[in-house]
Amino acid sequence: xxxxxxxxxxxxxxxxxxxxxxxxxxxxxxxxxxxxxxxxxxxxxxxxxxxxxxxxxxxxxxxxxxxxxxxxxxxxxxxxxxxxxxxxxxxxxxxxxxxxxxxxxxxxxxxxxxxxxxxxxxxxxxxxxxxxxxxxxxxxxxxxxxxxxxxxxxxxxxxxxxxxxxxxxxxxxxxxxxxxxxxxxxxxxxxxxxxxxxxxxxxxxxxxxxxxxxxxxxxxxxxxxxxxxxxxxxxxxxxxxxxxxxxxxxxxxxxxxxxxxxxxxxxxxxxxxxxxxxxxxxxxxxxxxxxxxxxxxxxxxxxxxxxxxxxxxxxxxxxxxxxxxxxxxxxxxxxxxxxxxxxxxxxxxxxxxxxxxxxxxxxxxxxxxxxxxxxxxxx
Numbered sequence: 001x002x003x004x005x006x007x008x009x010x011x012x013x014x015x016x017x018x019x020x021x022x023x024x025x026x027x028x029x030x031x032x033x034x035x036x037x038x039x040x041x042x043x044x045x046x047x048x049x050x051x052x053x054x055x056x057x058x059x060x061x062x063x064x065x066x067x068x069x070x071x072x073x074x075x076x077x078x079x080x081x082x083x084x085x086x087x088x089x090x091x092x093x094x095x096x097x098x099x100x101x102x103x104x105x106x107x108x109x110x111x112x113x114x115x116x117x118x119x120x121x122x123x124x125x126x127x128x129x130x131x132x133x134x135x136x137x138x139x140x141x142x143x144x145x146x147x148x149x150x151x152x153x154x155x156x157x158x159x160x161x162x163x164x165x166x167x168x169x170x171x172x173x174x175x176x177x178x179x180x181x182x183x184x185x186x187x188x189x190x191x192x193x194x195x196x197x198x199x200x201x202x203x204x205x206x207x208x209x210x211x212x213x214x215x216x217x218x219x220x221x222x223x224x225x226x227x228x229x230x231x232x233x234x235x236x237x238x239x240x241x242x243x244x245x246x247x248x249x250x251x252x253x254x255x256x257x258x259x260x261x262x263x264x265x266x267x268x269x270x271x272x273x274x275x276x277x278x279x280x281x282x283x284x285x286x287x288x289x290x291x292x293x294x295x296x297x298x299x300x301x302x303x304x305x306x307x308x309x310x311x312x313x314x315x316x317x318x319x320x321x322x323x324x325x326x327x328x329x330x331x332x333x334x335x336x337x338x339x340x341x342x343x344x345x346x347x348x349x350x351x352x353x354x355x356x357x358x359x360x361x362x363x364x365x366x367x368x369x370x371x372x373x374x375x376x377x378x379x
Contacts, residue, residue, distance in 0.1 A: 018060035022279030030055035030274075036180070043334055046152075047179035049267055050172070053077070053274020065275050081272040084171070087160055089269040090153030091237045096262025097332060097364065098217070098241025099254050105358035107212050108205040111320075114308060116362025119328025121304025122148030123370050126297035135286060139163055142374040144290055147174045148297025149367030150181065151330035152273075157234055158371045162378055168276030169287040173294035175273050178331045184295075185302050185326055185338050192306045193322050197313055199347040200321040202355045213246040224369060230379065231372030238364065302326050305359065327356035330363040 011017060033051030037044040056077065057065050064075040071079065083089040106112045123145045130141035143163035146155050147170060155174035159167040177184065190198070217239035225232040244254040281287070309325025323343050327335040336356035343352040 015060035026058040026279040043179035049270025050274040053271040057275040095237040095241035098238040099257035104208040112358030115359035118308035119305030122297040122301030147294035151367040228372030230375035324356040328359040336360040
């Protein structure tokens with residue numbers, strides 16, 4: 001009889017007794033994301049840790065995201081989450097991206113800057129729409145709109161500064177849509193372009209000198225931060241990583257930034273971004289609205305880049321493939337790979353990857369500048 005009482009007590013205090021419908025819904029969402037990451041291989045480096053973070057945070061009574069005083073008594077994921085709240089993780093991620101990025105295609109084809117700028121269209125359209133709604137302030141609207149840049153670190157950075165209460169859904173939306181680019185972008189690209197446009201082969205880019213590659217990050221940081229000082233943490237770290245790469249004299253630092261360091265931070269950032277998706281807070285109308293507005297912003301940004309690409313296609317007599325405009329969103333190098341895949345499906349000899357990398361890296365700068373602009377207005 002005592003054994004049965006102990007068993008009843010154990011069950012009453014277990015996670016099974018505390019299980020709610022919100023937990024079950026979030027488990028299902030996590031399992032779908034895990035499926036997409038493992039089976040469909042939709043950017044598993046991002047999607048898998050995010051999905052498992054969603055799963056972990058919704059385990060009843062586990063307390064992985066509990067906040068306590070002193071800080072070291074908090075849940076383990078809450079402690080790691082401080083790297084997001086302090087903007088440390090986004091800035092370190094930017095340094096790693098810079099170390100992995102070749103700005104050569106952008107320098108060789110400066111028109112890429114226009115495509116990168118056009119692909120920020122969704123940010124401004126969504127800002128105007130969200131700010132017109134009665135339940136979002138202008139600051140919150142700006143933080144939501146930046147999702148359209150498909151730039152997770154920038155989304156976190158802006159949300160931390162303008163709308164910290166919305167950080168969780170904004171971060172989850174931004175990183176989820178980045179990971180789902182191979183599923184979201186191709187239908188839009190095909191809808192807005194003809195088979196002839198998608199099959200256009202672009203001529204090889206000129207070779208960019210080493211001095212150009214060293215001057216570019218320094219000049220970019222100098223100009224943009226003098227114009228918008230608030231963008232310095234992100235762009236400064238991005239270009240620091242890039243100068244590691246291009247200088248050729250700090251191979252160990254460059255290798256660490258683009259491999260070990262960014263991999264470690266990606267694990268921590270991905271899991272804790274997912275861990276913000278607590279069912280009780282996440283399954284609200286306002287949160288669902290943010291998720292849908294983020295998708296709208298991302299789709300509009302893709303459209304903006306492709307439509308400018310179509311215009312340039314006509315202005316240059318068919319020398320520019322409009323598909324590279326879709327890579328103007330900031331997801332490096334995911335968006336460029338999608339442009340390559342869609343282009344190759346129409347013409348197997350078509351190699352658009354390097355051409356698409358120009359708008360792609362321009363989009364990183366463009367979304368950071370958009371965030372700096374919003375900070376200038378609202379901070």
